[in-house]
Amino acid sequence: MSVQAGRPVRVAVLGCGSVGSQVVRLLRDQADDLAARVGAPVELVGVAVRRLDAPREVEVPAGLLTTDAESLVTREDVDVVVEVIGGIEPARSLILAALEGGASVVSANKALLAEDGPTLYEAAAKAGRDLHYEAAVAGAIPILRPLRESLAGDNVTRVLGIVNGTTNFILDKMDSSGAGFTEALEEAQELGYAEADPTADVEGFDAASKAAILASLAFHTRVTAADVHREGISEVSAADVASARDMGAVVKLLAICELIDTPDGQAVAARVHPAMIPRSHPLASVREAYNAVFTESEAAGQLMFYGPGAGGAPTASAVLGDLVTVARNRLAGIRGAGESAYADREVLPMGQTRTRYHVAIDVEDRAGVLASVALAFAEHDVSIQTVRQEGRGDEAQLVVVSHRASDAQLSATVEHLRGMDIVRDVTSVMRVEGEPE
Amino acid sequence: MSVQAGRPVRVAVLGCGSVGSQVVRLLRDQADDLAARVGAPVELVGVAVRRLDAPREVEVPAGLLTTDAESLVTREDVDVVVEVIGGIEPARSLILAALEGGASVVSANKALLAEDGPTLYEAAAKAGRDLHYEAAVAGAIPILRPLRESLAGDNVTRVLGIVNGTTNFILDKMDSSGAGFTEALEEAQELGYAEADPTADVEGFDAASKAAILASLAFHTRVTAADVHREGISEVSAADVASARDMGAVVKLLAICELIDTPDGQAVAARVHPAMIPRSHPLASVREAYNAVFTESEAAGQLMFYGPGAGGAPTASAVLGDLVTVARNRLAGIRGAGESAYADREVLPMGQTRTRYHVAIDVEDRAGVLASVALAFAEHDVSIQTVRQEGRGDEAQLVVVSHRASDAQLSATVEHLRGMDIVRDVTSVMRVEGEPE
Numbered sequence: 001m002s003v004q005a006g007r008p009v010r011v012a013v014l015g016c017g018s019v020g021s022q023v024v025r026l027l028r029d030q031a032d033d034l035a036a037r038v039g040a041p042v043e044l045v046g047v048a049v050r051r052l053d054a055p056r057e058v059e060v061p062a063g064l065l066t067t068d069a070e071s072l073v074t075r076e077d078v079d080v081v082v083e084v085i086g087g088i089e090p091a092r093s094l095i096l097a098a099l100e101g102g103a104s105v106v107s108a109n110k111a112l113l114a115e116d117g118p119t120l121y122e123a124a125a126k127a128g129r130d131l132h133y134e135a136a137v138a139g140a141i142p143i144l145r146p147l148r149e150s151l152a153g154d155n156v157t158r159v160l161g162i163v164n165g166t167t168n169f170i171l172d173k174m175d176s177s178g179a180g181f182t183e184a185l186e187e188a189q190e191l192g193y194a195e196a197d198p199t200a201d202v203e204g205f206d207a208a209s210k211a212a213i214l215a216s217l218a219f220h221t222r223v224t225a226a227d228v229h230r231e232g233i234s235e236v237s238a239a240d241v242a243s244a245r246d247m248g249a250v251v252k253l254l255a256i257c258e259l260i261d262t263p264d265g266q267a268v269a270a271r272v273h274p275a276m277i278p279r280s281h282p283l284a285s286v287r288e289a290y291n292a293v294f295t296e297s298e299a300a301g302q303l304m305f306y307g308p309g310a311g312g313a314p315t316a317s318a319v320l321g322d323l324v325t326v327a328r329n330r331l332a333g334i335r336g337a338g339e340s341a342y343a344d345r346e347v348l349p350m351g352q353t354r355t356r357y358h359v360a361i362d363v364e365d366r367a368g369v370l371a372s373v374a375l376a377f378a379e380h381d382v383s384i385q386t387v388r389q390e391g392r393g394d395e396a397q398l399v400v401v402s403h404r405a406s407d408a409q410l411s412a413t414v415e416h417l418r419g420m421d422i423v424r425d426v427t428s429v430m431r432v433e434g435e436p437e
Numbered sequence: 438m439s440v441q442a443g444r445p446v447r448v449a450v451l452g453c454g455s456v457g458s459q460v461v462r463l464l465r466d467q468a469d470d471l472a473a474r475v476g477a478p479v480e481l482v483g484v485a486v487r488r489l490d491a492p493r494e495v496e497v498p499a500g501l502l503t504t505d506a507e508s509l510v511t512r513e514d515v516d517v518v519v520e521v522i523g524g525i526e527p528a529r530s531l532i533l534a535a536l537e538g539g540a541s542v543v544s545a546n547k548a549l550l551a552e553d554g555p556t557l558y559e560a561a562a563k564a565g566r567d568l569h570y571e572a573a574v575a576g577a578i579p580i581l582r583p584l585r586e587s588l589a590g591d592n593v594t595r596v597l598g599i600v601n602g603t604t605n606f607i608l609d610k611m612d613s614s615g616a617g618f619t620e621a622l623e624e625a626q627e628l629g630y631a632e633a634d635p636t637a638d639v640e641g642f643d644a645a646s647k648a649a650i651l652a653s654l655a656f657h658t659r660v661t662a663a664d665v666h667r668e669g670i671s672e673v674s675a676a677d678v679a680s681a682r683d684m685g686a687v688v689k690l691l692a693i694c695e696l697i698d699t700p701d702g703q704a705v706a707a708r709v710h711p712a713m714i715p716r717s718h719p720l721a722s723v724r725e726a727y728n729a730v731f732t733e734s735e736a737a738g739q740l741m742f743y744g745p746g747a748g749g750a751p752t753a754s755a756v757l758g759d760l761v762t763v764a765r766n767r768l769a770g771i772r773g774a775g776e777s778a779y780a781d782r783e784v785l786p787m788g789q790t791r792t793r794y795h796v797a798i799d800v801e802d803r804a805g806v807l808a809s810v811a812l813a814f815a816e817h818d819v820s821i822q823t824v825r826q827e828g829r830g831d832e833a834q835l836v837v838v839s840h841r842a843s844d845a846q847l848s849a850t851v852e853h854l855r856g857m858d859i860v861r862d863v864t865s866v867m868r869v870e871g872e873p874e
Contacts, residue, residue, distance in 0.1 A: 026590060026736060036657070036779040037589050134587065140737035142579075142587030150571060150579030152474050153463060153757020220473070282743060285722055299463060299754035300577035303744035306719060307737065317736035320590020334771050342473040 008041035009327040012078045012103075014048045014069055014094055015085040019108060019135070021057040022316035023082055028058075030320070038327045046072045057312070069094055074101040079330050082319060083107040084135075088115060095120055099127040104330060106322040108135035108315055114209035114225040117216065121339040130329055130336050132322035137210045138163050138291040140314030141307040142321070147217045148337065151297055156218040158296040159257040160434065163210040165289030165309040166201035167233050167253040169193045171241070171274070172287050175250055180238045193289050203232035204253065204272040211255035214293070215270040218257055220343035223270050229350035231273035240274075240428050243360060243399065249276040250284045254433060260348060267346040269353045276358055277434035284434075351408035356385070358401050360428040361417060365396040369422050373398055376420065380413040381405065395424060401432060445478035446764040449515045449540075451485045451506055451531055452522035456545060456572070458494040459753035460519055465495075467757070475764045483509045494749070506531055511538040516767050519756060520544040521572075525552060532557055536564040541767060543759040545572035545752055551646035551662035554653065558776040565772050569759035574647045575600050575728040577751030578744040579758070584654045585774065588734055593655040595733040596694040597871065600647040602726030602746040603638035604670050604690040606630045608678070608711070609724050612687055617675045630726050640669035641690065641709040648692035651730070652707040655694055657780035660707050666787035668710035677711075677865050680797060680836060686713040687721045691870060697785060704783040706790045713795055714871035721871075788845035793822070795838050797865040798854060802833040806859050810835055813857065817850040818842065832861060838869060 011027065013020055027034070027044050035041045047060050048069035066072055073081050073094050081098040083105060085091045091112050095105050100123065107113065113120065113136050124131035134144045138161065147156065162168050166188060173184040185202065188194035200206050208228040215223040233253050244251045254277070257270045277284055282304045286292045291309025296302055308314040329336050363369045370389060377384050383403040390397045402410065417423050448464065450457055464471070464481050472478045484497050485506035503509055510518050510531050518535040520542060522528045528549050532542050537560065544550065550557065550573050561568035571581045575598065584593065599605050603625060610621040622639065625631035637643050645665040652660040670690050681688045691714070694707045714721055719741045723729040728746025733739055745751040766773050800806045807826060814821050820840040827834045839847065854860050 022736065030590065030592060033592065033657075033780075034590065037777060141740060142583040145582065145587050146579040149762055150582050150758040151754065152761035153467065153471060153759075154754040155467060155470065220470075282722075285719075297754065299459065299750040299757070301745045301748075301751055303578060303742075305740075305742055307740035311738075313736040314738055317588065317591040317734065320736070321587040322590075324589035325586055328774055332771055334769055337765055340474065343470075 008043040009038060009079045009330055010043050010045045010077050011080045011082060011323065012046045012048070012072045012075070013044065013082045013084065014073070015083070016047050016049045016056055016060060017084070018057065018312035019084040019315045019319065020047070022312040023084060023319050024060055025058045026316055026320050034324065037324050039331050042323070042327060045078060046075070048072050070097065073098040073103065078103050080104045080106060080323060080326050082323065083109060084319065085109070086111065088112055092116060092120070096123050099123045099129050099131070102127065102129065104130040104326045106319055106326055107131070107133045108319055109133070110136040110206070110209040110213060114212040117213070117224070117339070118222055125338050128335050130326045132326055134322050135315045135318035137213050138293055139307070139309040139311060140317045141291055141293065141305050141309065142318070143293045143305045144213070144217055146305065147214070147295070151295070151300065154297040154299045156295055156297040157259045159214050159218050159293060160283060161210065161214060161255040161293040162252055162283055162286050162291050163255045163293065163309060164201055164207040164253060165291055166194045166198065167207070168286060168291070169289040170202070171233060171236065171251050171253065174236070174238060174241045175245070178238060178242070181234060181236055202234050204230045207253060207255045207272040211257055211270045211272050214255065215257035215268055216341070218295070219259055219268045219345060220340050221268050221345040221347070222341045223268060223347055227270060227347045229271035229273070233274050236274050237428065240430055243358070243428065244276045247276070247401070249278050249432070251276055251430070252283060256433065258353070260353070267348045269348040271350060271353060273431060275431045275433040281434040351406060353407045354404045355407055355410065356402050356404050356432040357410045357414070358399070358430045358432050359414060359417070359426060361398045361400065361426050362424040363396050363398055364422045364424065365391050365394055369396065370398065372420065372422055373400065373417065376416045377402065377413055380409045380416065382409050382413050445480040446475060446516050446767055447480050447482045447514050448517045448519060448760065449483045449485070449509045449512070450481065450519045450521065451510070452520070453484050453486045453493055453497060454521070455494065455749035456521040456752045456756065457484070459749040460521060460756050461497055462495045463753055463757050471761065474761050476768050479760070479764060482515060483512070485509050507534065510535040510540065515540050517541045517543060517760060517763050519760065520546060521756065522546070523548065525549055529553060529557070533560050536560045536566050536568070539564065539566065541567040541763045543756055543763055544568070544570045545756055546570070547573040547643070547646040547650060551649040554650070554661070554776070555659055562775050567763045567766055567773050569763055571759050572752045572755035574650050575730055576744070576746040576748060577754045578728055578730065578742050578746065579755070580730045580742045581650070581654055583742065584651070584732070588732070588737065591737050592735040593732055594696045594735060596651050596655050596730060597720060598647065598651060598692040598730040599689055599720055599723050599728055600692045600730065600746060601638055601644040601690060602728055603631045603635065604644070605723060605728070606726040607639070608670060608673065608688050608690065611673070611675060611678045612682070615675060615679070618671060618673055639671050641667045644690060644692045644709040648694055648707045648709050651692065652694035652705055653778070655732070656696055656705045656782060657777050658705050658782040658784070659778045660705060660784055664707060664784045666708035666710070670711050673711050674865065677867055680795070680865065681713045684713070684838070686715050686869070688713055688867070689720060693870065695790070697790070704785045706785040708787060708790060710868060712868045712870040718871040788843060790844045791841045792844055792847065793839050793841050793869040794847045794851070795836070795865070795867045795869050796851060796854070796863060798835045798837065798863050799861040800833055800835055801859045801861065802828050802831055806833065807835065809857065809859055810837065810854065813853045814839065814850055817846045817853065819846050819850050
């Protein structure tokens with residue numbers, strides 16, 4: 001199953017939805033360019049679909065369509081399998097069968113890679129084949145290749161990403177129009193930016209998968225979706241967004257991957273939650289459904305990668321980029337650099353992560369309240385950066401922004417506040433990111 | 438001279454200035470990580486310098502220093518030569534000697550690559566060795582690898598870059614403080630952002646080199662610095678910057694590379710000049726000495742890559758990323774994908790490039806002036822988008838923004854205006870970019 005000079009590189013595509021149909025279109029429309037860039041023609045030999053007669057965005061010659069994906073991936077003449085089905089099964093079994101059968105694989109499947117990446121990486125290594133998946137994180141934006149290769153001589157310390165377009169669209173609407181979450185979600189659904197069941201996006205599952213993949217690559221350590229602390233945006237209120245605005249900040253759903261110094265060396269943490277970031281931060285200007293990934297590394301400093309995070313054609317662009325690399329490697333008879341987990345660092349639980357909190361508290365408006373609240377923070381060793389007090393009839397609101405402390409200390413402080421007589425309600429708790437202490 | 442399993446990859450560094458010393462430092466400080474990522478230790482075997490006793494940012498063991506660069510690059514045991522001397526000679530001869538001697542090369546030398554890249558690419562191909570140069574454009578920002586590899590399955594149509602930190606710092610100062618060019622340049626010099634002789638930066642030579650490299654990679658066509666139309670920022674006035682602000686725009690020095698449809702197919706154009714871009718454009722928020730490159734491609738749409746465009750450590754990060762790739766290839770006994778110029782498109786002269794003009798004209802304040810000016814534009818087939826008229830004593834100012842037309846038509850229009858009786862002076866001409874007609 002090696003590729004002989006002169007013969008085309010043969011590609012099978014699994015799935016012909018919005019991404020798959022654009023992959024098929026680009027293979028056809030860019031055939032001449034692809035051949036020149038690969039060094040041999042790239043030939044589409046089969047497209048696996050669930051239903052032969054489903055409506056499609058692109059015309060696929062009937063002879064190429066099949067419902068038998070299992071047979072397609074193990075065909076003797078297939079060099080590269082492109083998996084754009086999504087989900088765990090049957091995608092995982094098909095990728096494993098493809099690798100065992102000697103094909104290289106390009107996948108856009110973030111959920112699978114975040115849940116069970118190591119199984120796939122080991123199968124690719126054992127088979128001596130490539131497994132590339134640039135399209136799995138932030139759509140068209142080249143971010144995995146820069147992390148794996150361009151920054152390979154540097155030491156990445158932090159990755160902050162807006163990696164889910166649906167939630168960014170919703171939060172951007174809330175910021176620009178003052179709308180509440182429900183109203184903004186409905187607008188996103190009407191415009192096709194959110195699905196009828198928006199859970200995977202708004203509850204942060206999609207972003208958590210991407211955080212796991214980013215953390216694994218950035219820190220050469222295996223991080224799975226289960227290691228990622230996850231909070232969604234459904235609890236973010238119009239008041240939170242307004243409060244962020246008052247302090248010159250904006251609320252974003254961030255995927256945050258960090259290298260953390262510990263007494264035993266360095267550990268890794270990955271989390272997804274809404275956070276306030278200053279409007280001057282490069283990520284703050286990422287509007288609508290766009291994505292961006294911001295990296296900090298010791299030598300390069302701060303870099304940002306920005307672009308469309310989803311959509312058929314953008315995602316297909318990332319798939320085709322991987323396909324060209326994988327096809328070149330096939331022609332050269334080599335395998336590119338595989339997944340690397342040599343650092344094998346400990347993954348810290350959320351409680352040990354150091355963050356800052358923005359806490360809004362409704363309190364009774366009487367003397368000594370501020371001192372009592374300050375004391376509660378001090379008892380948990382949490383240092384306060386700013387307090388803003390606003391009287392409102394017989395009660396008052398305090399807005400406290402803390403310095404950096406462990407998440408465990410901060411959440412214990414909030415628990416403590418909730419139990420105090422003078423505290424009527426803790427109306428909002430949100431982390432603050434993207435600026436020094 | 439092949440690399441045997443177990444033996445280190447041996448590296449020679451040419452130059453130990455601000456970039457070279459950081460390369461040496463990272464090779465030392467990141468040695469364990471580099472070994473894990475490459476698959477073998479990376480050993481520094483020599484550093485070529487002009488003077489052995491010059492002060493340096495990093496301590497180099499005396500035994501590694503040499504003034505004999507020629508001998509170093511052709512040493513039997515050198516696998517990779519890192520060239521961070523800059524300039525045309527002796528850098529070119531040393532790189533050619535290194536390649537001929539069997540070493541792979543990593544270079545940060547934009548001037549050399551833009552002037553005589555093809556000679557180097559051919560030498561690398563003939564020797565079967567890698568020549569990588571990510572650090573030559575936009576410092577630490579991974580842009581060449583994304584263009585070459587991530588977008589290899591897409592069709593790039595346009596690259597807009599802020600690729601010179603000095604000029605961006607100056608223009609940003611002018612925008613934020615209202616300062617004139619001279620004052621802002623002096624501040625940049627005081628802060629170390631501009632050199633004592635700032636010509637290469639402020640007259641656009643540095644950006645033109647980078648534009649040539651970007652255009653070559655984006656369009657698979659050989660474009661040299663001589664093909665790039667170049668205008669600097671020394672003529673940009675405080676009034677231009679204020680005028681941009683009035684129309685919701687900001688002045689940036691842009692490197693613009695475009696794929697242009699012609700009757701015979703597609704051609705390429707590359708240019709560097711100051712231009713007004715809308716404040717809503719992602720490039721508008723690139724402040725101070727930062728760089729960013731914005732790409733448009735058919736499938737991926739708009740992407741942006743942002744980060745520090747210069748500085749010892751950031752540039753060294755890009756050099757080390759290339760070094761890891763090149764070292765891995767050495768260990769695998771292969772050569773990565775080389776330069777590709779298969780498309781071999783025509784490079785259009787500036788006159789045929791289609792742009793938009795912002796023209797400020799001092800005219801006599803009498804009836805019919807606006808009509809006469811509009812007629813001058815019409816005579817050259819240039820359509821006007823907006824005219825703003827402001828009376829000032831016995832004369833008036835007209836500010837005209839045109840629709841897109843060929844640069845030849847636009848400059849003929851300006852020439853025509855300058856010859857008109859009612860026109861006292863054409864006080865400012867600047868191109869407008871980054872938005873549809």
